[in-house]
Amino acid sequence: MVIGGGSAGISCATRASSLGAKVCLIERKNLGGTCVNRGCVPKKLMWEAGRVWKDARELETVGIAPNLGPFDLQALKTRISDKIEAIRESYASSLEDAGVTVLRADAELLDDKQVRVKGRILSAKNIVLATGGSPILLDIPGKDLLSTSRDVFEWTEIPKSLLVIGGGYIGCEFASIFRALGSDVCIVDAGDRLLEQFDEVAVGHAQDILTARGIKVRLSVEPTSLSKTAGKITVEFDSGPAEAVTHVLCAVGRSPNIDELGPVTESMERAENGALKVTDRLETSASGIYAIGDAADRLPLTPVATRDGEALADILFGEGARLVDLDLVSSATFLYPPIAQVGETESGTAFDGITTPLPSGVLSAETIEVYGKINSDSATGQLKGAVLIGHSAADEIAWIASCLAAGGRSEDLTKATAVHPTLAEEVVGRR
Amino acid sequence: MVIGGGSAGISCATRASSLGAKVCLIERKNLGGTCVNRGCVPKKLMWEAGRVWKDARELETVGIAPNLGPFDLQALKTRISDKIEAIRESYASSLEDAGVTVLRADAELLDDKQVRVKGRILSAKNIVLATGGSPILLDIPGKDLLSTSRDVFEWTEIPKSLLVIGGGYIGCEFASIFRALGSDVCIVDAGDRLLEQFDEVAVGHAQDILTARGIKVRLSVEPTSLSKTAGKITVEFDSGPAEAVTHVLCAVGRSPNIDELGPVTESMERAENGALKVTDRLETSASGIYAIGDAADRLPLTPVATRDGEALADILFGEGARLVDLDLVSSATFLYPPIAQVGETESGTAFDGITTPLPSGVLSAETIEVYGKINSDSATGQLKGAVLIGHSAADEIAWIASCLAAGGRSEDLTKATAVHPTLAEEVVGRR
Numbered sequence: 001m002v003i004g005g006g007s008a009g010i011s012c013a014t015r016a017s018s019l020g021a022k023v024c025l026i027e028r029k030n031l032g033g034t035c036v037n038r039g040c041v042p043k044k045l046m047w048e049a050g051r052v053w054k055d056a057r058e059l060e061t062v063g064i065a066p067n068l069g070p071f072d073l074q075a076l077k078t079r080i081s082d083k084i085e086a087i088r089e090s091y092a093s094s095l096e097d098a099g100v101t102v103l104r105a106d107a108e109l110l111d112d113k114q115v116r117v118k119g120r121i122l123s124a125k126n127i128v129l130a131t132g133g134s135p136i137l138l139d140i141p142g143k144d145l146l147s148t149s150r151d152v153f154e155w156t157e158i159p160k161s162l163l164v165i166g167g168g169y170i171g172c173e174f175a176s177i178f179r180a181l182g183s184d185v186c187i188v189d190a191g192d193r194l195l196e197q198f199d200e201v202a203v204g205h206a207q208d209i210l211t212a213r214g215i216k217v218r219l220s221v222e223p224t225s226l227s228k229t230a231g232k233i234t235v236e237f238d239s240g241p242a243e244a245v246t247h248v249l250c251a252v253g254r255s256p257n258i259d260e261l262g263p264v265t266e267s268m269e270r271a272e273n274g275a276l277k278v279t280d281r282l283e284t285s286a287s288g289i290y291a292i293g294d295a296a297d298r299l300p301l302t303p304v305a306t307r308d309g310e311a312l313a314d315i316l317f318g319e320g321a322r323l324v325d326l327d328l329v330s331s332a333t334f335l336y337p338p339i340a341q342v343g344e345t346e347s348g349t350a351f352d353g354i355t356t357p358l359p360s361g362v363l364s365a366e367t368i369e370v371y372g373k374i375n376s377d378s379a380t381g382q383l384k385g386a387v388l389i390g391h392s393a394a395d396e397i398a399w400i401a402s403c404l405a406a407g408g409r410s411e412d413l414t415k416a417t418a419v420h421p422t423l424a425e426e427v428v429g430r431r
Numbered sequence: 432m433v434i435g436g437g438s439a440g441i442s443c444a445t446r447a448s449s450l451g452a453k454v455c456l457i458e459r460k461n462l463g464g465t466c467v468n469r470g471c472v473p474k475k476l477m478w479e480a481g482r483v484w485k486d487a488r489e490l491e492t493v494g495i496a497p498n499l500g501p502f503d504l505q506a507l508k509t510r511i512s513d514k515i516e517a518i519r520e521s522y523a524s525s526l527e528d529a530g531v532t533v534l535r536a537d538a539e540l541l542d543d544k545q546v547r548v549k550g551r552i553l554s555a556k557n558i559v560l561a562t563g564g565s566p567i568l569l570d571i572p573g574k575d576l577l578s579t580s581r582d583v584f585e586w587t588e589i590p591k592s593l594l595v596i597g598g599g600y601i602g603c604e605f606a607s608i609f610r611a612l613g614s615d616v617c618i619v620d621a622g623d624r625l626l627e628q629f630d631e632v633a634v635g636h637a638q639d640i641l642t643a644r645g646i647k648v649r650l651s652v653e654p655t656s657l658s659k660t661a662g663k664i665t666v667e668f669d670s671g672p673a674e675a676v677t678h679v680l681c682a683v684g685r686s687p688n689i690d691e692l693g694p695v696t697e698s699m700e701r702a703e704n705g706a707l708k709v710t711d712r713l714e715t716s717a718s719g720i721y722a723i724g725d726a727a728d729r730l731p732l733t734p735v736a737t738r739d740g741e742a743l744a745d746i747l748f749g750e751g752a753r754l755v756d757l758d759l760v761s762s763a764t765f766l767y768p769p770i771a772q773v774g775e776t777e778s779g780t781a782f783d784g785i786t787t788p789l790p791s792g793v794l795s796a797e798t799i800e801v802y803g804k805i806n807s808d809s810a811t812g813q814l815k816g817a818v819l820i821g822h823s824a825a826d827e828i829a830w831i832a833s834c835l836a837a838g839g840r841s842e843d844l845t846k847a848t849a850v851h852p853t854l855a856e857e858v859v860g861r862r
Contacts, residue, residue: 035851041789044852048790052490055483056499063506064480065487069498076495076794083793302851303860324860329848340850358472359479362514363507392823398849398859399830405846408837415836417760418829419771420466420733421475428829429734429755 001026001115001124003107003261006033007302008293009130010091011309017098019317024101024124026117031091031102033132034294035302036084038150043173045080046153047334050180054336057180058364071181073158080153109261112288126288126316129276130309131257133294138165138250142226145233146250149174159183159247163235165223167194169333171251172210176335179215186216186243190252193219195333199345199387205371206339206389212366213336256295271297280323282312290316299326330401332394337370340397343385343404345375357390358421372427374400374410381409390423432457432546432555434538434692437464438733439724440561441522442740448529450748455532455555457548462522462533464563465725466733467515469581474604476511477584478765481611485767488611489795502612504589511584539693543719557719557747560707561740562688564725569596569681573657576664577681580605590614590678594666596654598625600764602682603641607766610646617647617674621683624650626764630776630818636802637770637820643797644767687726702728711754713743721747730757761832763825768801771828774816774835776806788821789852803858805831805841812840821854 002009002016005027013025030037059065095102108116114123135148147155149170158181164171167189179185187194187210194210194217195203207217222238232244256275258265269277269285275297276284284291292298292312293305304324311321332340337357361367371389376382386400403412418425433440433447436458444456461468490496526533539547545554566579578586580601589612595602598620610616618625618641625641625648626634638648653669663675687706689696700708700716706728707715715722723729723743724736735755742752763771768788792798802820807813817831834843849856 040851044789045793049490049495049794052483052486052794053496056487056496059480059483062510064503064510065484065500066503066506067500068487069496069500072495072497075493075497079493079495079793301848303848303856306851307848307860324848325846328846330850330859332850332853342847358475362476362510363480363483390826392826394850395821395823395853395855396826396830398847398853398855399827399834401847401849402839402844402859403830403834403837405843406834406837406839408833408839412836413833415756415759416773416829416832417732417734417738417755418832419761419763419825420471420737422763422826422829424826424829425734428761428833429738 001122001126002128002130003109003115004033004130004132004293004295005031005091005102006130006132006293006305007035008132008295008305008309009033009128010095011306012128012130012292012313013100014094014098015310015313016317017100019313021313021317023099024103024122025095026103026105026107026115028104028106031088031095032084036087036091038153040302041084041087042080042153043177044334045083046076046177047173049076050177051336054180055363061365062363064363071158073181074156077153107261109264109289111264112286126290128312129258129261129284129289129291129295130293130305131261131295133254133256133300135250136253136255138223138252140223140225142228145226145228146248148250152249155247159245161245162186162247162249163188163233163243163245164249164251166251166253167191167217167219168251168253169195169197171249172206173334174249174251175210175215176213179213180336184245185214186218186245188218188221188223188237188243190222191219195339197331198333198339198341199373202339202341202345202371202373202387202389205369206333206335209335209337209368209389212368254294254300258295273297281315282308282323299329299331301329301331304329325405328401328405330394330397332397334394335389337368337389337391338394339387339389340393341385341387342397342401343375343383345373345385345387357423370423372423374413374427376410381411383408383410388423392423396424432553432557433559433561434540434546435464435561435563435724435726436462436522436533437561437563437724437736438466439563439726439736439740440464440559441526442737443559443561443723443744444531445525445529446741446744447748448531450744452744452748454530455534455553456526457534457536457538457546459535459537462519462526463515467518467522469584471733472515472518473511473584474608475765476514477507477608478604480507481608482767485611486794492796493794495794502589504612505587508584537691540695540720541693542695543717557721559743560689560692560715560720560722560726561724561736562692562726564685564687564731566681567684567686569654569683571654571656573659576657576659577679579681583680586678590676592676593617593678593680594619594664594674594676595680595682597682597684598622598648598650599682599684600626600628601685602680603637604765605680605682606641606646607644610644611767615676616645617649617676619649619652619654619668619674621653622650626770628762629764629770629772630804633770633772633776633802633804633818633820636800637764637766640766640768640799640820643799685725685731689726704728712746713739713754730760730762732760732762735760756836759832759836761825761828763828765825766820768799768820768822769825770818770820771824772816772818773828773832774806774814776804776816776818788854801854803854805844805858807841812842814839814841819854823854827855
């Protein structure tokens with residue numbers, strides 16, 4: 001019995017069924033989870049649209065496309081909704097084809113064998129929690145005026161002015177997207193830096209890029225209250241001036257959806273962020289109950305969820321599986337351009353290369369400086385990690401992860417030759 | 432003495448000077464050679480502008496940016512010229528800073544020690560030919576009506592209709608760029624396929640993409656004559672109907688600039704395309720005369736030219752050098768999206784994955800299918816080569832080349848995990 005029909009649950013259910021298991025999947029709302037319905041997929045589509053629009057606006061600024069006209073957010077939203085609906089339907093058919101029973105309902109976990117669904121008690125030998133996560137809401141006066149990453153996709157107009165609370169990847173991505181679509185944007189963060197999961201030096205460059213794009217960044221500042229007057233939301237802080245904006249996005253983190261499964265979960269071992277601790281068989285501290293995806297204390301990323309879902313099916317019904325090596329997992333934040341990272345980047349001997357991509361400053365008024373760092377062991381040259389900022393960083397990083405997996409050394413980057421003109425040539429083929 | 436101030440000559444001269452040699456560089460026109468003045472750099476900038484415009488037009492087609500206005504080619508040309516001028520100037524200063532004497536003149540090679548420049552005879556212990564290459568012109572009636580890749584950057588308007596003769600990388604790139612800017616485009620080729628240097632199966636997909644973008648492709652057909660009537664150029668062929676267009680681009684290949692160096696070159700050993708054969712010390716069959724860049728029988732690519740230029744300086748004045756491994760050189764053709772390749776792709780066990788990138792069909796009316804193939808040894812899993820078609824293929828391929836250099840195996844691609852949603856995830860992190 002799989003509770004949750006997102007990336008993790010669907011991949012686990014489909015594979016378990018293909019291995020001969022009798023599988024029931026319970027989903028309280030839409031198939032596809034956060035990724036498809038209010039995460040990766042609509043975000044990437046908005047990011048792509050924002051990229052095209054930003055690039056076109058830059059051509060306008062330098063006189064190459066002098067007369068652009070408006071951007072129709074509603075038309076974009078319709079195209080995105082249609083795509084999401086198509087993905088949901090394809091998931092529904094593949095689950096059906098695989099012979100998985102899908103129930104649309106809330107689920108309450110009763111013990112390691114039983115779940116209550118619509119008042120009925122269902123039992124299964126193995127229970128898999130794949131319930132995902134949800135945005136955390138700040139608990140301050142006026143919190144009803146906050147939007148979350150769920151709400152962003154429902155906005156009916158491009159914000160005239162947007163305050164983003166939280167400079168993590170979600171906050172920085174929506175700040176970038178709405179700035180590209182024309183909003184005045186300010187990001188505030190309680191900490192002293194943005195994008196905590198990424199290399200500190202690289203994030204410094206990323207912050208410069210955000211600033212160059214016209215996004216205001218305020219660090220070490222916490223909102224204390226929100227209030228609404230005459231169509232604007234005023235946000236007060238523990239220090240510094242208030243901000244008066246049309247929209248406020250709260251992006252202070254996400255928390256696993258565990259508690260709503262019922263009191264049984266209270267005794268299960270949790271990580272600091274509330275995710276369920278799991279063994280290398282993805283079993284929680286409650287024997288017979290497994291967790292995958294954002295509900296588990298792994299990495300809250302779709303590819304990890306999908307691969308862990310498959311691995312769990314192989315562990316329970318197939319020939320076993322080794323879990324994904326989290327040190328070889330690529331991650332990215334879709335700024336303009338994106339920042340992407342794999343492995344360890346903070347220590348060791350680093351190659352630093354700051355460069356200016358070719359179209360920048362030619363097809364745009366400003367010059368945007370990008371960045372790359374390859375970390376390798378100073379004694380052996382063995383590659384340990386990399387961080388890139390560049391238009392195709394999110395794709396390139398996967399191949400760098402593959403180089404790490406292959407035990408590549410910095411000399412291997414020198415032996416290879418890149419295409420000219422690309423950003424990769426600033427690193428590959430250099431001595 | 433270095434004859435030719437393009438990528439190869441400049442890198443050789445600068446490095447040789449830094450190693451203590453007394454260096455003179457002779458350039459008959461502008462510093463930067465084909466790459467900077469009428470190749471990689473202006474082409475990539477036009478390609479980037481075309482990409483933005485194509486993407487914006489697609490948003491227009493689906494109603495997201497409903498009212499785009501015109502594209503100003505003249506404004507683009509001015510921005511590109513300014514950039515080229517800046518690069519030329521930076522080359523001039525770095526040569527000056529390095530202590531290289533630069534002469535602006537034609538050069539005639541007299542023997543392995545002497546060169547005639549502006550009527551004076553100069554001599555040097557080592558002579559380096561870095562004279563680059565030029566477009567080949569078809570010798571058919573009406574050939575004066577042909578433009579080449581040199582002329583394209585001088586065009587004062589976007590062609591209403593464009594016939595491209597030659598389906599190699601230059602022909603396919605300009606066909607794609609001008610199609611993106613609004614031209615009606617037809618590519619003809621005498622052979623039975625496009626892009627001969629690229630993997631045949633991948634090129635089949637690339638041709639489907641060109642066709643989906645509205646480019647007409649006619650294979651196994653040779654132009655026999657051109658004539659002009661009422662503002663149009665009519666091109667007749669050995670079979671099939673004539674084409675009447677406003678512009679004709681001849682892109683049937685490039686030939687090394689050797690003969691204009693004088694009769695001394697007649698006795699030097701040549702490859703089939705006319706390039707000078709060189710040893711692994713980059714020496715021609717005439718002892719003491721060296722060749723680098725497109726003048727040499729290596730790969731006619733800027734990064735190879737640059738690296739060979741440096742290597743030659745190291746061989747002559749430093750501690751020697753091993754030449755770039757040509758099996759690890761990435762190459763790409765900038766279509767929308769680009770195709771990129773490294774290593775051997777035709778044989779062995781191939782991973783085939785045809786996929787649809789996320790924005791395609793959502794932010795555009797049509798769905799464009801892209802393609803990827805990883806070739807690995809069927810027994811050992813050792814990676815042998817790859818070909819990709821995708822928006823960031825030209826950057827990604829360099830890291831795949833690095834994986835090849837590292838002796839990576841197909842299992843290493845499985846161990847790594849990619850970012851979602853990207854194209855790289857269709858290969859990296861799959862079983």
